[in-house]
Amino acid sequence: MQLEVHELEVRYGRVHAVRGVSATLDRGEIVAVLGANGAGKSSLLRAVLGLARPCGGTVIFDGRDITQWPTSVRVRSGLILVPEGRRIVMTLTIHENLLMGAFHRRDHRAVAAEIGDIYERFPNLAARRHHPASVLSGGEQQMLAIGRGLIARPKVMMLDEPSLGLSPRLSNEVFALIRELNRQAGQSILLVEQNTQRALELADRAYVLELGRVAMGGPPERILAGQALQAAYLGHGRASDRRGDARTTSAT
Numbered sequence: 001m002q003l004e005v006h007e008l009e010v011r012y013g014r015v016h017a018v019r020g021v022s023a024t025l026d027r028g029e030i031v032a033v034l035g036a037n038g039a040g041k042s043s044l045l046r047a048v049l050g051l052a053r054p055c056g057g058t059v060i061f062d063g064r065d066i067t068q069w070p071t072s073v074r075v076r077s078g079l080i081l082v083p084e085g086r087r088i089v090m091t092l093t094i095h096e097n098l099l100m101g102a103f104h105r106r107d108h109r110a111v112a113a114e115i116g117d118i119y120e121r122f123p124n125l126a127a128r129r130h131h132p133a134s135v136l137s138g139g140e141q142q143m144l145a146i147g148r149g150l151i152a153r154p155k156v157m158m159l160d161e162p163s164l165g166l167s168p169r170l171s172n173e174v175f176a177l178i179r180e181l182n183r184q185a186g187q188s189i190l191l192v193e194q195n196t197q198r199a200l201e202l203a204d205r206a207y208v209l210e211l212g213r214v215a216m217g218g219p220p221e222r223i224l225a226g227q228a229l230q231a232a233y234l235g236h237g238r239a240s241d242r243r244g245d246a247r248t249t250s251a252t
């Protein structure tokens with residue numbers, strides 16, 4: 001396995017956000033992390049990157065226990081997060097935002113070539129490379145955020161709700177890009193999404209988080225078949241409490 005978390009625990013004071021989560025990502029896989037708002041998805045990603053300090057459990061990356069590593073070292077070794085809300089710097093140009101992805105790299109010539117590749121892939125970014133990022137649409141900003149992540153040379157790319165706030169058309173473009181990165185470049189991807197349907201179309205495996213715990217894990221078919229998904233997605237509590245409740249299906 002390329003990335004493994006064992007019994008991970010994250011607390012913010014009295015909020016117990018992640019409760020004994022164990023999960024794996026193999027090289028070349030897309031693994032989706034699903035669940036309602038507040039289920040602990042972002043906290044899990046932040047703990048993997050060291051932005052949230054886990055108070056229990058371990059994170060293993062490429063066979064090494066990185067639980068105590070500083071975030072900067074994790075990033076340098078290839079764990080890259082494209083955060084929720086994209087975190088594009090609107091006052092910087094598109095080009096400058098891409099360069100931010102390269103801040104830990106010293107091979108400047110290779111960086112320039114890779115930024116060239118990104119411009120080839122996204123002509124909309126290329127055409128406005130010297131404009132402030134604020135001129136971009138939401139979908140283009142997400143492409144820029146993913147492009148910036150790619151410039152950091154991820155071994156594992158973690159995407160936190162990349163389709164959030166995008167129109168269905170722009171979401172489709174983002175999901176198509178994720179699929180292409182995985183299928184063509186073999187990029188390992190940990191994908192946090194609330195768009196369950198689309199994430200399960202892409203993913204090799206998925207985990208459903210419910211109140212900080214893994215309520216369900218497995219291939220997409222198994223997740224789709226499970227009642228736990230709807231319960232977690234709608235935030236109505238445990239699947240066993242919801243069986244036979246008509247509202248569970250009518251609300252989707």
Ligand SMILES: Nc1ncnc2c1ncn2[C@@H]1O[C@H](COP(=O)(O)OP(=O)(O)O)[C@@H](O)[C@H]1O
Binds near residue numbers: 036039042043044
């Ligand atoms: N910095 C923080 N301080 C305190 N509580 C937080 C913080 N970040 C997240 N939480 C809480 O932790 C829980 C999990 O949040 P989060 O990981 O953001 O869930 P998700 O990404 O699934 O929506 C929620 O109850 C949330 O309010």
Ligand SMILES: [Mg+2]
Binds near residue numbers: 042084160
């Ligand atoms: Mg989140």
